[in-house]
Amino acid sequence: MSTPLPEIPLPVIDHAAAAARFVADEARTNWHDASLWQVRQKRDRAAQAVPEWEALRDLASKIKAHTLSRLDEYLAQFEEQATANGIQVHWAKDAAEHNQIVHAILARHGVQRLVKSKSMLTEECGLNPYLEAQGIEVVDTDLGERIVQLAGEGPSHIVMPAIHVKKEEIGALFHEKIGTPAGEADPGRLTEAARQHLRAHFLSADAALTGVNFAIAETGGFVVCTNEGNADLGVHLTPVHIASMGIEKIIPAAEHLGVFLRLLARSATGQDLTVYTSHFHRPRQGQELHVVLVDNGRSAHLGRADFRDALKCIRCGACINTCPIYRRSGGHSYGSTVPGPIGSILTPGIDLKKYQHLPFASTLCGSCGDVCPVKIDIPGQLYRWRQLVTEEGHAGRSKRRVMAVAGQIFRNPRLFRWAGKLGRRLLRWLPQRAVYHQRNVWGRARDLPEPPRQSFLEWYAAHRSDNANKKGHDQ
Amino acid sequence: MSSRDAILQAVRQNRPDPVPRPPTPLFASPDEGLTTAFVEAQKRAGGTVVSTTADAIATLLDARFPDARVIASTAGDIVAGSMDLHAVADPHELADLDLLVCRGVVGVAENGAIWIPKAHLGHRAALFIAQHLAIVLDANALVWNLHDAYARIDVAEDSFGVFVAGPSKTADIEQSLVIGAHGPRSLTVFLLTE
Structure with missing residues (x-):
């Protein structure tokens, strides 16, 4: 018999400590706070311009509730329709299987250069480092994502990945990495430089990967929303398009797109709609189109009656922009792919011990729930997670006393x-x-x-x- | 058990009790002011709307893009174009496309979006790789909101279709709006009023 090895605990995300480092720079904290509040105000103006806004939120929430209650049927229907459309559908239980599936497709085509548009799911799965380790060049093409990729960081926000970086820092980064003139910090000229730099990557890529905003069970197609046009520029040039999606992205029918799209961009950035709302139903002639359906803890989350509503999330980020804690602690302080209030109710389901502090990274002011376009009771869930964290014995000794x-x-x-x-x-x-x-x-x-x-x-x-x-x- | 079956089984076990599917209404649309609302929405999105007649468009485009050399048009009856998209085998050949002119199917007044299916593009890439984009839209094709738009189109009819609302843009550097991210640097909509 071998002696049991001593336990090595995994690190616990200490949000408060990370937030303390963030707020140590008061001017920067105020700048970050103001940037996000500006987005929140734009969201308010856009929402108030739609007379039926509250009816839409209510409807969106009910459509999602209905979909979740028959998710298996809609997933099967989507698979059947998509397959009939000539789309190759794959299923991944977890992050590892997702990464293997993606790599196998790329390997079969001898892909060396992959361009990616924004996909929080692939961040969740750690796809980039996995592919890079196997010698594939991965280029994130959303400007914000490219900035954090060049900086060697992860996104700090699900919609605005580089919201924590100042233009002077981006200027210095671009000077070093893509050769812009030293001291250049004008957003217009930096964006133009990134356009030229990334266009070369678009034209030389062998495959493109996108996320999915909505997948339609009835028609077997999916929708990708961007402002920059980077998702489309990638996939319409390459012979292989892979779309990775969490299983909760399914909606029953195309008529539901109107409901969610009217809410999504207004909630996210205060725009009426994203510039490009692209509907993919069949591969381009001579192209392979793959959809990878990923579970990675979602089916388990569906079984948690108190928390399953979090799966209604359409990833607009409104709760993040309005959160007084997020605005003053920054996305990286959460140590989770999805930061802010929605992240704090999703990640404890993945690992309660590791993310035990996140439900406490809130004042329970309720603003997140008020702006949520699918009416997830985020503050209620934060409170419930706190009770579970304490019941599981994770609360600190002084707090317990x-x-x-x-x-x-x-x-x-x-x-x-x-x-x-x-x-x-x-x-x-x-x-x-x-x-x-x-x-x-x-x-x-x-x-x-x-x-x-x-x-x-x-x-x-x-x-x-x-x-x-x-x-x-x-x- | 395959991953597919394992996932579906887990979902079936964990799904909540049945919740009925709510009906999706079209929501009330104002009877008037569609064009004004559409023009305003395009302006908010950074686009330009010109109310005109079909025979005036070629001249308007010449004046707006005097330096455009490579022009593709899928609205051949309105603008000739300098190249034939159908003769292009590989979309990479469109890398130097200065301007694409195409027709929209439906325009949405509340957000300025215009539905363009693949059939109107020749190549899907053309819409995104062109430096500038011009869309010809019949004023009669305007609807109030997205519900109405989806009721009029069949999203699965074509292999690909897109709502375009403005020129390509980004605000990823300190929330400063920059027009011309990766796609077209401008969008001009010719609204046919005759």
Whole structure:
């Protein structure tokens, strides 16, 4: 018998620590915050211009609920129709199988250069490093994605991958990587340089990979939305098009596209529609068209009654743009492919221990739920995940103790009144350094309010007795 | 068990109780103002709409793109073009395309989108690789919203189809809007009013 090896715990994502590093640069934090708030305001204007906005949200949510309740049937229908259309359909249980399928297709065609448009799924699967390790050049062609790829980073936002990078930094990066003049930081000229640089890649690529925004069960086709035109420029030039999609991207029929597309771009960036909404139903003559349907934890998530609604997500990013925590901590602080509120309710389902802190990266202000175009109760799910994290014993020791004590106090009215009185006195008398000691994590960046002279109960009792004397006057 | 069967089985086991499929209404459309709304939406998206007649388009294009050398047209009755898209075997040959002129099928007033199926493109790539794009659209082909548009088109009729709403653009550098990302640097819509 061999001795058991000592356990090596996997790293736990510490959002608070990462956020602390982000906010250390106050000017940059404010800039990041303002950039995203501007997008949120554009979203508001676009949403308010549509009289039936709330009806659309309601309808979108119901269509998704219906689809999820018959997802297996719609997936089978999609496969059947797509196959009849000449599309080759593949199924991947997990990230590894997805990557193998993609690589096998590329290997069969001897592909050396792959151009990719935005696909959060391939980020989730770690496709780029997998393919690169096998000698395939992978070029992300969305401008934001190309910026983070050249910088050796991942996207910090699902719609605006380089929202955390300043134009001067992009200028320096482009100077080093694609030869723009030193000091050039004009967005127009940098974009033009990227256009020229990427056009060469489009023209020399052997295959193209895209994500999928919506797949239509009834017609066996799928829709890809971009503003730049990069997805189309890639796939219409190459002999192989691979489209990777999570199984939750299915919608029943083409009539539903109108509902989701009216919501998607308005929620995402405040545009009425993306510039290109491309519908693929059959391969180009002489081209192979592949769709890879990926589960990777989604079917398991469907089984979690409290959380399955998160699978309604259409990846617009509205909850991310509005989140006061995201805006002031940056996408990378979440340590998950999908950051922000929606990421914080999806990733604990993948690994509760690793992502235990994410449901706490929220003030539960509820703004994410208010803007969600498919009406996912994001704050409700964040709260529920917190309960599960605590039940599973992942809450920190000091938090557990504080909660246990607080529970005792709140349960006992006399103890509560006594503790309140004591607290109000102590806060007045104790020196600052005793109140804001090292253990007071909450007080590190916050001031406690001025303690009131009396509690509400005391105030009420005092005024109530006055009222009692005047009894009868009100009648 | 194959991955396909394993996934479908897991989904079947975990799916919630049946939820009925809601009907999709067309939502109320205003009777008037379609053209105005369409022009405004195109403007928001960075496009330009010119209300004109078919016989004026060639001259308007000459004036707008005096330097365009390689011009492809799938609306041969309106603009001749300098090359024949049907003679192109490999879409890479379109790399130096200056201008594509094609016809739209349906225009959407609320967002400026125009439906263009593959049949109107010759090559799918032409719409994206051209430096500039001009679309000819009948003013009678305007509808109010996307629901109405989808009711009028069959998305699966052609192998490929696209809603185009404006010129290619990006805001990936500090949210600064830049027109001309990877696709056409401009979109001109000729709205036929006669």
